[in-house]
Amino acid sequence: MPDEPSARRLTPLRRERLYESLAAHISDFIEAQGLVGGDRLPPERQLAAELGVSRATLSRALAALETRGRIEVRHGVGALVREPGPAGGVPTWEASLAARPRSEVLVAREAVLAGLARTAAGADSSLRTAMLAPDGRQRTFDHTWRCVRRLAGDGLLAELDDALAGHAPGPGDSAEVHQRLDALADAVLRGDAAAAATTCQGMLGG
Amino acid sequence: MPDEPSARRLTPLRRERLYESLAAHISDFIEAQGLVGGDRLPPERQLAAELGVSRATLSRALAALETRGRIEVRHGVGALVREPGPAGGVPTWEASLAARPRSEVLVAREAVLAGLARTAAGADSSLRTAMLAPDGRQRTFDHTWRCVRRLAGDGLLAELDDALAGHAPGPGDSAEVHQRLDALADAVLRGDAAAAATTCQGMLGG
DNA sequence: GGTTGTCAGGTGGCCTAGCCACTGACTATC
DNA sequence: GATAGTCAGTGGCTAGGCCACCTGACAACC
DSSP: OOOGGGGTSOOOOOOOOHHHHHHHHHHHHHHHTTOOTTOBOOOHHHHHHHHTSOHHHHHHHHHHHHHTTSEEEETTTEEEEOOOOTTSSSOBHHHHHHTSOHHHHHHHHHHHHHHHHHHHHTSOHHHHHHHHOSTTOOOOHHHHHHHHHHHHOSSHHHHHHHHHHTTSOOOOOOHHHHHHHHHHHHHHHHTOHHHHHHHHTTTTTO | OOOGGGGTOOOOOOOOOHHHHHHHHHHHHHHHTTOOTTOBOOOHHHHHHHHTSOHHHHHHHHHHHHHTTSEEEETTTEEEEOOOOOOSSOOBHHHHHHTSOHHHHHHHHHHHHHHHHHHHHTSOHHHHHHHHOSTTOOOSHHHHHHHHHHHHOSSHHHHHHHHHHTTSOOOOOOHHHHHHHHHHHHHHHHTOHHHHHHHHTTTTTO
């Protein structure tokens, strides 16, 4: 099948919804008027009339602006322009983590570790056995941890772990760590969620 | 102006809009039904009728889910579940949390809770006694939790808790929760970090 | 004078009802 | 077989309305 004429193919023309253009328009309006944090936008009824749209559509545009952090809509009060937070806008993982001392990141990751271990202990029994059987188990943090992560799936905790791992390295290969890893693996293997979580506590911070 | 009674000051009680709860509800529904990328949600009219809300409100909930990247709404087609991909750009707290089903947020917050409880148990002994003495202790989740949070300080875990709390409410006031809260408070009071953390496990998810 | 209670006006939240625009599949037609 | 027309189902948007909420002013009370 020839698929090369993509160069001449028309793009699907991503139709923009009215309330989305409206949101952009209002955002421009905020800037043009020089409105700053705390200033109030005109009431919905008036704004809708001036813009020539229904109040429902305008309201959706405002809701969109709110989820983007540009304004704050309060029942009985109105739509308030929001001061762009530190580093302009919505906080990102990176910004938050970079601003914290590593000790805090370690504590946080430890908590995430415990949560993941707990989740892993609740995974399917045969899966746990296949991945963590005592024989052939490698006692490095990275290996054991990969197994636990695999068992725990890729939920929000996993995403957190990824983000945190970039700002705080795992432990080394000391005898104490090995002991902990064995205990962790055994607890997960047994399906003992509480024990698995407890084992993780203090694993990184010493 | 005296400003010290901040301890007794009530929180503004962030009211949740119907369409926001609805969005969370639908997100749960997607997960419960095991819908994956490309699957279609029921049409708006039917969904609205089943959920007992107006179509306008339901539509707003879907719009919210769309801006968060959980679904894609196409005119004339329907609402399609989106595969949770990297989805471009720097990940923000909001985007990451909103794109996840509430169950995952609960699990994550539980892990954070355990970490904070553990930290609180390591706080200064006199502080712990002052805040969590058995007499005069209020057994609501919010109150006990505020004390633990205060004891744990405002590190990265606290920031995480704030972010997560916005996307998954705490537990109610059942007898089982009260029992857990008592156990938690006692563990923190004793300075038993492991017990404090263990008590938190399963507190939110049941 | 300061405090407290009341109330009306303005605001957003949500609803009902409906029309319009878009999409996709089906069906004649050539 | 390919094409064009048709149609049912879908989301987009509008109009008008009621309700819950917040605020500020004002009156009543200490």
